[in-house]
Amino acid sequence: MxxxxxxxxxxxxxxHPDLPPPLGSTGPIKxxxxxxxxxxxNIVLTLxxxxxxxxxxxxxxxxxxLDATFLxxxxxxxxxxxxxxxxxxxxxxxxxxTFGFYPSEERWRVVLAFALLVLVIVAxxxxxxxxxxxxxxFALIFPFVATWLIVGGLGLEPxxxxxxxxxxxxxxxxxxxxxxxxPLGVLLALGRxxxxxxxxxxxxxxxxxxxxxxxxxxxxxxxxxxxxFLPPGTNFNLLLRVLIMVTLFASAYMAEVIRGGLQAxxxxxxxxxxxxxxxxxxxxxxxxxxxxLKISIPGIVSTFIGLYKDSTLVIIIGxxxxxxIGQASLxxxxxxxxxxxxxxxxxxxFFISCxxxxxxxxxxxxxxxxGHVR
Amino acid sequence: xxxxxxxxxxxGEVAITIRDMHKWYGSxxxxxxxxxxxxxxxxxxxxxxxxxxxxxxxxxxxxxxEHQKGDIIVDGxxxxxxxxxxxxxxxxxGMVFQHFNLFPHLTVLxxxxxxxxxxxxxxxxxxxxxxxQYLERVKIPEQAGKFxxxxxxxxxxxxxxxxxxxxxxxxxxxxxxxSALDPEMIKEVLDTMIQLAQEGMTMICVTHxxxxxxxxxxxxxxxxxGQIIEQNKPDxxxxxxxxxxxxxxxxxxxxx
Numbered sequence: 239m240x241x242x243x244x245x246x247x248x249x250x251x252x253x254h255p256d257l258p259p260p261l262g263s264t265g266p267i268k269x270x271x272x273x274x275x276x277x278x279x280n281i282v283l284t285l286x287x288x289x290x291x292x293x294x295x296x297x298x299x300x301x302x303x304l305d306a307t308f309l310x311x312x313x314x315x316x317x318x319x320x321x322x323x324x325x326x327x328x329x330x331x332x333x334x335x336t337f338g339f340y341p342s343e344e345r346w347r348v349v350l351a352f353a354l355l356v357l358v359i360v361a362x363x364x365x366x367x368x369x370x371x372x373x374x375x376f377a378l379i380f381p382f383v384a385t386w387l388i389v390g391g392l393g394l395e396p397x398x399x400x401x402x403x404x405x406x407x408x409x410x411x412x413x414x415x416x417x418x419x420x421p422l423g424v425l426l427a428l429g430r431x432x433x434x435x436x437x438x439x440x441x442x443x444x445x446x447x448x449x450x451x452x453x454x455x456x457x458x459x460x461x462x463x464x465x466x467f468l469p470p471g472t473n474f475n476l477l478l479r480v481l482i483m484v485t486l487f488a489s490a491y492m493a494e495v496i497r498g499g500l501q502a503x504x505x506x507x508x509x510x511x512x513x514x515x516x517x518x519x520x521x522x523x524x525x526x527x528x529x530x531l532k533i534s535i536p537g538i539v540s541t542f543i544g545l546y547k548d549s550t551l552v553i554i555i556g557x558x559x560x561x562x563i564g565q566a567s568l569x570x571x572x573x574x575x576x577x578x579x580x581x582x583x584x585x586x587x588f589f590i591s592c593x594x595x596x597x598x599x600x601x602x603x604x605x606x607x608x609g610h611v612r
Numbered sequence: 613x614x615x616x617x618x619x620x621x622x623x624g625e626v627a628i629t630i631r632d633m634h635k636w637y638g639s640x641x642x643x644x645x646x647x648x649x650x651x652x653x654x655x656x657x658x659x660x661x662x663x664x665x666x667x668x669x670x671x672x673x674x675x676x677x678e679h680q681k682g683d684i685i686v687d688g689x690x691x692x693x694x695x696x697x698x699x700x701x702x703x704x705x706g707m708v709f710q711h712f713n714l715f716p717h718l719t720v721l722x723x724x725x726x727x728x729x730x731x732x733x734x735x736x737x738x739x740x741x742x743x744x745q746y747l748e749r750v751k752i753p754e755q756a757g758k759f760x761x762x763x764x765x766x767x768x769x770x771x772x773x774x775x776x777x778x779x780x781x782x783x784x785x786x787x788x789x790x791s792a793l794d795p796e797m798i799k800e801v802l803d804t805m806i807q808l809a810q811e812g813m814t815m816i817c818v819t820h821x822x823x824x825x826x827x828x829x830x831x832x833x834x835x836x837x838g839q840i841i842e843q844n845k846p847d848x849x850x851x852x853x854x855x856x857x858x859x860x861x862x863x864x865x866x867x868x
Contacts (some may be wrong), residue, residue: 339852510713513704513726514779524726528717608717610757 242368286576294442302582312572327573328583334567335583338403338558340346345393351387352419354380355413363598381417396511403558407588410477411484411549412591416542418485423492423541424531427500428522430493448490456483461555480552495541499534500526532606539599543592560584624652627783627814628673633682635668642668643679644838650816652782655752655809657825657846658818660835661861666818670785673816674705687782706776710788712768714760720747721756722797724778731778746774750804766797770804777808784808786817805861820865825849834858840862 247256261267272521305322307315308329316324328335337345361373388410392395402410429441450458460479468474477582503526511521531538553562564580567573628650635643643664650656658666672684673689675698684691686701692794715723724743728734731829732741747753750770752763759766769789776784786805790798802824809815819825825832825846832849834842834857841853850866853859 385637425801436702504711504713505715506709506711506713511706512672512676513702514707514776515699515731516727517699520730524730525715532717606717607754608761 253299264307275364311576313576323579323582324576325579325583327567327576327579331563331567335404335560335563337406340397340403340406341395341401344390347387347390347394347471352406352409354383355409360587367444381414394505399475402477404563406547406562407552407557407559408549411481411552412546414481415484415488415545415549419492419541419545420490420538422489423496424527426489427496428499445490445493448487451492453484453487453551454554456487457551457555459483476555477557480555480557484502484545484549487548488541491544492538493543495534495537496530498537499530499532502533503529532603534601535603535606539595543595546592546595560587624654624814625648627654627687628816629683629685630669630673631683631685633684634673635665635672635679635681639855643672646682646765646840648833648840650783652814653812653814655813655828655830656716656817656833657829658718658816658833658835659820659822659825659832659861660841661672664835665838666835667787668790670787670816670818673783673785674707676707684700701787703779704782704784705779706779707785708769708772708776708789709788710791712760712772714768714772714775717758719757719759720752720763723760723771724775725730727775727779743774743778746777747771749807751800760865766800767795769793769797769801773804773808773836776790781813783816786815788818788820790819790821820851820854822865834861836861839852 271282275281302321303322305320306325307319307322308325310316310319310324310326310596313327317327319571332344334347337348340348344444357373358377361367361370364370367373386392386394386560388397388401388402426441426445429437430445432438432441457480460483461476464474464479507525508521509527516524549558550561552559552564558566561584564584568577568580621695622823624760626649630646630648633643633646634641646669658670660666668677672679672691679691689697689700690823691697691701713812714720715726718726721743722741725734725736725739728739728742730745731735744756745754750773752767752770752774755763755771760771763771767797773789789805792802793801798821800817802821805817805824806813806828817824817829827848832846833840834849834853834855836857842853842858844854848861849858853862
């Protein structure tokens with residue numbers, strides 16, 4: 239206020255210096271004022287939320303952490319030790335939840351494959367990663383290395399894919415589905431826009447068929463009916479069949495998401511590319527797809543997340559994902575009545591993975607925004 | 613007078629021939645019996661009321677639109693359904709659009725080097741050097757690292773012109789290059805085009821900028837309802853239009 243009363247300095251046109259903004263119009267004070275106390279409704283909502291958190295948080299923290307038991311031999315011991323959650327069950331079966339029935343002496347192979355996967359993912363997602371070029375080359379052979387490590391053969395003890403379960407199974411289905419459904423979806427989306435009727439209607443037919451059928455049906459087809467269609471004597475690995483079905487299912491949705499993006503790219507972009515003499519594939523790869531995929535990022539990531547969570551459906555055909563392991567373990571007489579802990583644990587695992595995907599997609603959208611950089 | 617001399621003396625070889633060309637959109641007859649010969653080094657301005665088919669006509673020259681009847685021969689190559697011919701023509705014909713059509717996800721420099729690298733197979737360093745030359749010619753080398761969305765309309769259009777020039781085209785097509793610009797930006801784009809014209813580029817411009825037509829055109833073509841109604845040297849065209857419709861059009865755009 240006192241500033242306003244001082245004599246105003248006069249500036250010639252064009253000579254006014256940049257002044258700092260007034261106090262309280264930036265920083266945390268501004269944030270609190272604008273987001274928590276901007277209007278009467280907002281104030282009421284803020285207070286209600288605080289009250290709600292006050293009521294619910296202590297109970298949750300007590301049950302899940304403070305009063306919880308992390309080490310015990312069985313349910314009764316848990317109960318005797320404390321009143322809260324009995325995580326001892328999860329701790330004891332950690333290996334089962336992570337690796338399924340994969341033989342314990344070979345689990346280092348899975349851990350190694352996972353470590354390599356993390357490296358590849360970091361290199362793919364992080365542009366300034368040291369040694370990125372080399373890692374990206376490695377990403378091309380990673381699927382084969384990982385398969386070799388997990389399934390064995392060529393010097394390693396072979397492990398049947400029936401033994402694969404738990405989070406390992408979820409990650410295998412999720413990563414394979416994500417890595418394959420995106421390129422397949424791009425091809426389907428481009429095919430759907432093709433001028434060649436055969437390609438166009440093959441793509442439309444495939445997309446509409448897959449989208450018109452529940453995933454469970456496809457998984458059943460994969461597990462039982464496929465053996466009727468295939469020539470007798472073909473033994474087609476169940477996990478491989480599931481991977482194919484999940485990928486095809488996700489790619490149909492992916493195709494439609496990407497088609498939306500393709501339609502949003504201005505027609506002038508292809509015209510400019512054509513006018514320069516670019517052929518179809520370079521024009522798509524360099525000009526249309528980068529823009530279409532950028533527009534489709536939210537939809538693509540939604541499809542990824544959907545695919546990832548749908549992997550729990552494999553329980554129907556007898557593969558044991560974390561949920562399946564949890565259900566099977568609950569039948570253990572020593573640990574009965576712990577369904578809350580099991581489901582919460584599995585839910586947290588899924589939430590962490592899906593939330594990470596969602597955050598990365600937001601980061602990517604911001605990074606690829608080339609309009610007006612503020 | 614200057615343009616007369618030029619037209620009289622050095623009529624270069626034929627760059628574009630359009631013979632008895634017709635085009636339909638569905639059953640709508642957009643272009644009717646178009647005949648046009650453009651010599652290399654010639655500057656042609658095409659004008660006419662909106663919907664008269666002028667844009668469609670120049671878009672036929674690089675096959676962004678397909679003609680259904682008649683022949684179009686560009687730089688000795690006939691435009692047919694043969695993709696090889698179409699690509700050959702497009703390599704030699706640059707086009708500047710009304711809405712710039714820059715690639716928003718690439719920087720200005722990348723916009724300029726994309727076609728040389730992928731179509732002409734020019735090495736990257738060389739393509740970048742050429743691109744910087746042309747960006748300097750359109751007077752915005754300092755914007756090379758920016759994205760198109762960060763530039764003004766006039767700057768974007770100048771980038772678009774530089775981008776076309778990077779392919780060293782023999783012919784340049786301009787499809788209403790100043791129609792989407794704010795008035796104060798029209799001049800900077802026209803100056804670039806005038807400079808290009810003075811350097812002897814073969815140009816066909818669809819434009820409403822009659823000042824530009826008077827300054828640089830060798831020939832002005834007037835189109836209406838899908839036909840070429842009248843074509844003449846600018847002096848004659850503006851001072852002594854023959855056709856009634858040309859007179860009406862000129863009176864409408866010159867007296868406002």
